[in-house]
Amino acid sequence: MKEIKIECTLFIFDNAHELPLDAFKLMQKAVEARENAYAPYSKFHVGAALLLDNGEIITGNNQENASYPSGLCAERTAIYYAGSQFPQAKIIRMAISAGSQKNQTKKPIPPCGACRQAIAEYEIKQEMPIEIYFMGETGKVAKSLSLSNLLPLIFDKSVL
Incomplete structure (x- = not known):
């Protein structure tokens, strides 16, 4: 048996104002998109x-449905739109902002497993x-x- 150690490296900024200007502006777009999310069930x-290599900025937000599995996360909403409308463009950067109407979210919230895939x-x-x-x-x-x-x-x- 052999043990394998897998590590994840993240860079942590104290707040969005510490980000490089282009990343800060993209995060502002993510915050604006978050404010328009349709999340009547989870309240999340x-x-x-997304910043594409052609200069386009694509936004998305989560869209819920009473039939929970039929909803779609913000990241996939944005990435699938980019793939549909700009199939040759490359995604350079993604910014994500998440907030709950139940509790204030003060820590970084990464993409869910389905969105990561x-x-x-x-x-x-x-x-x-x-x-x-x-x-x-x-x-942060x-x-x-x-x-x-x-x-x-x-x-x-x-693997297929």
Whole structure:
């Protein structure tokens, strides 16, 4: 038997104002998208913003449904729209902001597992890492240089 250690490296900013200007502006777009989320059941609003290599900024927010599995997360809403409307564009950076109407979210909230898998597909497709910034409503912001850093044991087409 052999033990393998897997590590995740994140960069932590005390708040969004410490971000580089381009990342700060993208996070502002994610916050705006979060405010328009449709989350009447969970009361948990998420916004995502993508910067594409063609300069386009795509936003998305979570869309819930009384039939819970039929809803869609903010990250996948944005990434699928980008893939549909700009199929040749590469995603350079993603910003995510999440907030609850029940409790104030003060710590960075990363993408869920399903969103990580969807983002991974695009990172593999474009053969280029996607820089990901994520936060709650306030407080610290985490930065990952790549989705593969957040999902190290990736499931991809090589196993099919």
